[in-house]
Amino acid sequence: MLPLLTDDAAVACCSPVTEGVLTADEAERIAHTFKALGDPTRVRLLSLIAASDDGEACICDLTEPVGLSQPTVSHHMKLLVDAGLATREQRGRWAYFRVVAGALEQASRVLRP
């Protein structure tokens, strides 16, 4: 089964930051997404995956460009997946990742002034 690329539950909840006072719950959900984006390695990993053939990257191809061990990269990817910004599919020995365009779009929308 293909990963669901339109899953944007992460920030689908929320009005834009500049469009009225956010509730504590909305702020919590928005911050969760941005916390995942608040690390340079994770930002690079998203750009590496998005730039891969067919928009999909094997964990085995992500370690070298960021210069980190596979467990460390796996940990960063887990945070991105938990935040809804990437999907993970296990195929045999390797995990494959895709960027969730809908979640990036939602996060982008929340910041639009």
Add this chain to the structure above:
Amino acid sequence: MLPLLTDDAAVACCSPVTEGVLTADEAERIAHTFKALGDPTRVRLLSLIAASDDGEACICDLTEPVGLSQPTVSHHMKLLVDAGLATREQRGRWAYFRVVAGALEQASRVLRP
């Protein structure tokens, strides 16, 4: 002097996350902005400031809505100012803050798929 509302140095540097592999330097700058946004209190503070009269809020009016002490709110605001997402102006006893719309717009653009 009015705060410079078009200051977008924070992420003006950077191409969108999904438009090619980011350099380590670009990823660092992008992550710095999103780290500042990766906290629910700071997200709420931005929305409170943006929703204030004339888009400006006194620190004295921000503590009660978020239920935190003034030093804690000041600390959160410092991180937002350092990331270029807000400006601070001291007038007499109080500091006044504004959201930097240009910085939010840049951060939004970086995430646009």
